[in-house]
Amino acid sequence: MRANLNSNADRTLARLRKAHSTVAKLVIADPVYLPIFDRLEAEIATTEAKLISGDPIAKARAIAAARIPIHTT
Numbered sequence: 001m002r003a004n005l006n007s008n009a010d011r012t013l014a015r016l017r018k019a020h021s022t023v024a025k026l027v028i029a030d031p032v033y034l035p036i037f038d039r040l041e042a043e044i045a046t047t048e049a050k051l052i053s054g055d056p057i058a059k060a061r062a063i064a065a066a067r068i069p070i071h072t073t
Helices: 002-029 031-051 056-065
Strands: none
Touching (some): 002 031
16 A cells, blocks of 8 residues: 555655646746746655655655745746
8 A cells, every 4th residue: 555655655746846847837938837836845845755654854854845935926
C-alpha cells in the first residue's frame, strides 16, 4: 500500500514539475501568471514532504518551503 502511495506521489510530482516549467515560461512573458507559479511551487514542496519518510527535519523544511508568500501585482 505504501509503495502505491509513493508511486502516485511520484507521478504527481512529475506532473507538477512539468507544469511548473511551463508556467515559468508564461511568467516571463506575462507576470499575471505569477500566482499560479507560486502555487505550483507550494504544491511541489508539499508533495515532496509526503515522499520524505524518516527525516522529520527534511519534512519540516519541505513544509516550510510550501509557505510561499503570494505576490500581488
